Each structure stands twice: as C-alpha cells, then as structure tokens.
Amino acid sequence: MxxxxxxxxxxxxxxxxxxxxxxxxxxxxxxxxxxxxxxxxxxxxxxxxxxxxxxxxxxxxxxxxxxxxxxxxxxxxxxxxxxxxxxxxxxxxxxxxxxxxxxxxxxxxxxxxxxxxxxxxxxDHVEWGVKVYAEVPPASPPDPVAAGRPADEANPGRAYLRSRRHQRQEREDAWRLAEEAVRRTEEQARGLAVERTRHRPQEGGLAQAPGENVSNDAYLVPRRLSEEFRSRMLHAADGLHGIRVEVTGPWAPYSFTAPLAPDAQEEARRR
Structure with missing residues (x-):
C-alpha cells in the first residue's frame, strides 16, 4: 500500500x-x-x-x-x-x-x-491586511475610590450614576473615533485598491494586539502602488486618540482566491 x-x-x-x-x-x-x-x-x-x-x-x-x-x-x-x-x-x-x-x-x-x-x-497584485484597533473602556464602571477619586459620601448612588455616565460617554467617543478611522481607511484605499474583503474582527486569543479589533479588512492592490497604499493606511488614524491602524503585508492574495479546493475532510471523502 x-x-x-x-x-x-x-x-x-x-x-x-x-x-x-x-x-x-x-x-x-x-x-x-x-x-x-x-x-x-x-x-x-x-x-x-x-x-x-x-x-x-x-x-x-x-x-x-x-x-x-x-x-x-x-x-x-x-x-x-x-x-x-x-x-x-x-x-x-x-x-x-x-x-x-x-x-x-x-x-x-x-x-x-x-x-x-x-x-x-x-x-502583479498583492494583498494587504488593514486592522483598526480602539482602546474602548470596559462596560462596567470603575470603583471611584479604587480609581483614586473620592466617592460622594453624601450620595454614593449619585456618584455611581455619574461614573456610569462618564464611562458611557468615553465608550461612545471611542467607538465614534473608531468609526472615523474605518471611514478614513476606506477613503484612502480608493484609487489604489481594486478589491476589498471584510473579515470578522478578531477576538480573544486571535486578537494579539492591544485594544479592541474594530475592523479586519484585506485589500487587493497593484504591486506598483503598494508603498503608497501602506503609507496612506499608516496615517489613517492620525489625530484620533486611542485608535491605531495595523497594516500587514504584502501577502499572496489569500483572501481573493478561496475557496480554490475542498478542505482536507471533503477531499478525503472523495478518495
């Protein structure tokens, strides 16, 4: 055999x-x-x-x-x-x-x-990965005393609500800035990238970089325009506090050729 x-x-x-x-x-x-x-x-x-x-x-x-x-x-x-x-x-x-x-x-x-x-x-095309990360505050409000701020001893409930409002505003601001960064990456890609594939944002162990992965896109770019594309993406979050754009590549066009063949289990069943 x-x-x-x-x-x-x-x-x-x-x-x-x-x-x-x-x-x-x-x-x-x-x-x-x-x-x-x-x-x-x-x-x-x-x-x-x-x-x-x-x-x-x-x-x-x-x-x-x-x-x-x-x-x-x-x-x-x-x-x-x-x-x-x-x-x-x-x-x-x-x-x-x-x-x-x-x-x-x-x-x-x-x-x-x-x-x-x-x-x-x-x-003569290559793939570039573009991920947007945001430093989003946690959903639960911090303890004002633990955070180094004196609690409102006369009305601890009011202090708690004030803390929640403040944190909610911080989260809304972070998401707003993240959305602006995503919009900028899309805008900067126009005229350079010929295709885009959207992947699911990475979570847990897959999200190896700090911050919350807001978008996870792949762009197909002519090789001759690669350096201009990379430069534009690296500056897409300029001036946006707590927002970062990660650019990876150039890669073979993985995101623009799948599925080319059955996966291993499907092929095994054909034997």
Missing part, C-alpha cells in the same frame, strides 16, 4: 519554472521537497506527505493539536510566500490533501478555466 499522499499548496501557471529557482531549496510540510504537477496551462505546487499523519483520521487529530497546526501552517505559508515573490500564485487552503498526483491532475483539468482567469486577474 502506498504510504504517501499528495499535499497541495497552490496553483501557478505551468509555464513558470519555480521548482528550479524559487523552490529549489525550500522544504514544505513534513520537511518534504516541493515540486509541480502540471496539466495544461496550470500547475499545482505539491509535496509528498506521510499517510499516517495526513489521512482523514489523522488530520482530525492534527488540526486540534496547536503545535502540529502551527508547524504545518508555517511550512504551508513559507512555500506560498516564496512562490509569491517570483510569480502569481493562487494559495490553497491549509491541509488540502489528495490521494496521489493523478487526482491533482484531474482537479487541475476540471478547473483550468477558473484558475487561468484568476491568474490573469491577480497578476
């Missing part, structure tokens, strides 16, 4: 030779060398991975293991970003696995028109 499966990272034009240039020294998921499977005008960037680690049952376990997931994601994105520095690339979802290279060729034949259309549209 074949103990290897075929892990797919991305789709590129078959005329590109990245396996002899960009990917020559790159190791992908599970430390495997990376190569291309060609079909017509397109090719899939793939590597062999062990069945025992990437079968349907194994993936269900692995995707719940934070260390395995992080290592796999790092290797996956390294391959894609290496490619993106040399050619137009259509990233595939993390952990997209096929039975063998013949199944990959079949997928490429079925979707060649879709892939070539996307490659034409995304040529």
């Amino acid at each position: 074949d103990e290897q499966l075929c892990y797919a990272y991305a789709v590129v034009r078959s005329s590109d030779p990245p396996e002899r240039t960009a990917l020559a020294d790159v190791r992908g998921v599970a430390g495997a060398p990376v190569t291309l499977v060609r079909s017509g005008a397109v090719a899939a960037v793939v590597s062999a991975v062990p069945r025992e680690e990437f079968s349907e049952a194994a993936l269900k376990v692995g995707l719940e293991d934070i260390r395995w997931l992080e290592a796999t994601a790092r290797a996956h994105h390294l391959v894609i970003e290496t490619l993106a520095a040399h050619t137009t690339v259509l990233p595939m979802r993390l952990a997209t696995v096929y039975l063998d290279e013949d199944r990959v060729r079949e997928m490429l034949r079925e979707r060649e028109t879709t892939f070539t259309t996307l490659l034409d549209r995304l040529a």
